[in-house]
Amino acid sequence: MLSAVIFGIAITLSAAKADEVTVRTGPNTVRRVTGEIVEYNAEVLMVQRTGRKESFEPITIESFVTTWPASYTEGRKKMASSQWQEAIVDLREAVADESRLWAQRQIIADTVRCYAALGEYQKAAATFKVIYRNTPITRHLSVLPIQWWVDNSNAAELETLKSWLRDIPPLKLAAASRLLTSPLRREAQQSLQDLVLDTNPRIAILATCQLWRDEVVQATPETVARWEEKLQRLSPDLRTGPAYVVAATLARQGDWQDAAELFLRCPILFGNQHELAAQSLLAAAGSLEKLDRHRQAATLYREIITRFPKSKCASQSQQLLSNLDPS
The missing domain is CATH 2.30.30.100 (SH3 type barrels.)
Structure with a gap:
């Protein structure tokens, strides 16, 4: 047992x-x-x-x-x-x-x-x-601490994450995702490229989507359209992280409205992914600020503080909220 x-x-x-x-x-039928x-x-x-x-x-x-x-x-x-x-x-x-x-x-x-x-x-x-x-064919890959956003605060975990790169494929994926913006970037990229060929298609597709993060700066609207099409073919439980990357790319291109809407879908549809939900709300609030929708942004900052009080996002939200409303 x-x-x-x-x-x-x-x-x-x-x-x-x-x-x-x-x-x-069927589209409108169930059994x-x-x-x-x-x-x-x-x-x-x-x-x-x-x-x-x-x-x-x-x-x-x-x-x-x-x-x-x-x-x-x-x-x-x-x-x-x-x-x-x-x-x-x-x-x-x-x-x-x-x-x-x-x-x-x-x-x-x-x-x-x-x-x-x-x-x-x-x-x-x-x-x-x-x-x-x-069971290696687990349906629970989404609970892994896979990182889809830029965060350079993983330095204290480097040795642990390096050991994960030599572990089972799901942990290798999680480690590579957290090392992609670290001094071990090359090792992370190579690990992801290896995982693209993994025999488990769910791991392979997540590795493919992780590599999108390297293309965010150079991505064209055509690239985003291709990614969005791929999103629709993903299993719903795997869609949130890749959707975050697409939203981040839209924000990078100045499409704040579409970025905010896509960021918001992540915590609404997949709020059980705690860390990703908090990051998505924070990014959505940032996009709303770019649109001068400060009141709505403030609402999201308060939601982060309430729902994820011990997270790094909550600390950031507190600071950003005080900048919006010094009182």
């Missing part, structure tokens, strides 16, 4: 009952399937029904309802209020309370999110490896 190691969801507290999966069958979810990874969601199993592509899954341990429910509540350390305690208990492997992986993925939100990246990485060892 995974509990022996480091340790759309709907949460149900009633007695165990059949799982229900809502599958998109509801009941049974027991026996596997859920990046390639398949499998439901055991009476006398047979049915498999569905994850991209067609609208939502699912299952019965979770009460400890997981408590952990999720604490995550919703940014009580990351307290949530980790509940999530550890939930892994022990849960017997389904796919569900254990989901709980462990939330634990990774908590560590990433706390800035404890080594623990996030070690915990993610538990998921990867169980």
Whole structure:
């Protein structure tokens, strides 16, 4: 059991009952399937029904309802209020309370999110490896601390990140993303170029999109159009980071309105990616300031301070807000 190691969801507290999966069958049609979810990874969601199993592509899954341990429910509540350390305690208990492997992986993925939100990246990485060892075709790549913005404050982590470059592909990807604007830029670029050829297509596409960051300054409108087309073909859970790069490029080109709108989609659609959501709101506020929409920018700065109080973005927002309104 995974509990022996480091340790759309709907949460149900009633007695165990059949799982229900809502599958998109057309532009305006869905199908509801009941049974027991026996596997859920990046390639398949499998439901055991009476006398047979049915498999569905994850991209067609609208939502699912299952019965979770009460400890997981408590952990999720604490995550919703940014009580990351307290949530980790509940999530550890939930892994022990849960017997389904796919569900254990989901709980462990939330634990990774908590560590990433706390800035404890080594623990996030070690915990993610538990998921990867169980199934390399994990659907939880989005919880990794992958960096999509310019941040030169990773110097203290250089040795750790260098070791990740020699680790499993997902950690190699995370390390390269955080080293791309560091003195180890060349090593990061080479690692990303290697990962573009990875046999896992989800890792390969994220590595490809990471390399877009090198093109932001020289990108033409045609380049942006090509990237936007690629965005639409990405799995929704992988779209946020690449969308941030596109928005940053639009901002670089002076298209502040489109940049602000795209930056804002990231935290609205994918607010569970804590660090990226905060960065996206901060960048959106900056774009709004360029449009002289200072009141709206101030609203976003306050939202960052409220939602992400311990983040670097919150400190920056406090300073920017005081510049807008000295009182």
